[in-house]
Amino acid sequence: MQACAIAFDIDHTLAVDNKIERIAFLRLLARIDGEGGTMLGTLDQETGAIDALLERQRSGAFSIDDAVRRFVGERGVAHPKPFVEHFCEIVLSLVDHIVVPLPGVPRMLTELRARGIATAVLSNGWSPLQQRKAERAGFAGPVLASADIGAAKPDRRAFAALVDRLGLPAQCVWYVGDNPCTDIVGAHAAGLRTAWYNAEGRSYPSDLSPPDAVITDICDVIGLVALPVGS
Numbered sequence: 205m206q207a208c209a210i211a212f213d214i215d216h217t218l219a220v221d222n223k224i225e226r227i228a229f230l231r232l233l234a235r236i237d238g239e240g241g242t243m244l245g246t247l248d249q250e251t252g253a254i255d256a257l258l259e260r261q262r263s264g265a266f267s268i269d270d271a272v273r274r275f276v277g278e279r280g281v282a283h284p285k286p287f288v289e290h291f292c293e294i295v296l297s298l299v300d301h302i303v304v305p306l307p308g309v310p311r312m313l314t315e316l317r318a319r320g321i322a323t324a325v326l327s328n329g330w331s332p333l334q335q336r337k338a339e340r341a342g343f344a345g346p347v348l349a350s351a352d353i354g355a356a357k358p359d360r361r362a363f364a365a366l367v368d369r370l371g372l373p374a375q376c377v378w379y380v381g382d383n384p385c386t387d388i389v390g391a392h393a394a395g396l397r398t399a400w401y402n403a404e405g406r407s408y409p410s411d412l413s414p415p416d417a418v419i420t421d422i423c424d425v426i427g428l429v430a431l432p433v434g435s
């Protein structure tokens with residue numbers, strides 16, 4: 205039996221987003237300042253606060269809408285709803301300008317499509333952004349976002365939703381990602397096969413479950429589907 209589907213992380217696997225959400229928050233800061241709100245510190249301090257807020261949001265502590273509400277509320281904005289809508293508009297408008305597919309990704313995806321190999325994306329984040337980022341990377345298949353699933357990587361429920369969507373046994377699905385903790389450990393625990401994308405010559409943490417394969421060129425995922433299960 206051969207593995208018959210490949211699923212991907214997005215950030216630093218298919219594309220880089222160049223801190224698109226941080227940029228959108230900084231744009232909001234300008235609007236807050238212009239509408240009578242109050243900055244809480246210097247621009248460097250505000251950037252640090254934005255990064256900390258986004259880190260908590262990505263860990264699943266709250267939604268991106270809630271992150272925007274918290275951000276503007278802490279800066280004296282009484283009616284956050286227009287800011288939430290504005291934030292989403294800013295981010296989505298920036299995708300084509302800021303998100304960049306990683307080298308080899310469009311060619312690799314074209315090759316997988318030509319071979320009829322099922323693919324999917326599983327990414328932590330809010331759905332419209334993850335969808336647009338995947339499209340920007342040239343990915344045309346299903347995109348699952350943690351905000352819709354209700355669980356974020358490395359939670360095995362996120363990977364279970366991915367496997368359900370593909371309609372295959374977990375051991376027939378490869379998950380390809382750059383993050384040992386969220387991608388490799390999570391997918392391994394859920395029974396998927398794992399490929400660590402290590403484009404930067406990093407060392408894999410010795411205390412984590414190891415990947416089934418290590419690739420340094422994203423096009424090497426094409427060879428994964430030729431590996432029989434259990435190899």
Ligand SMILES: [Mg+2]
Pocket residue numbers: 213214215216217381382383
């Ligand atoms: Mg990543």
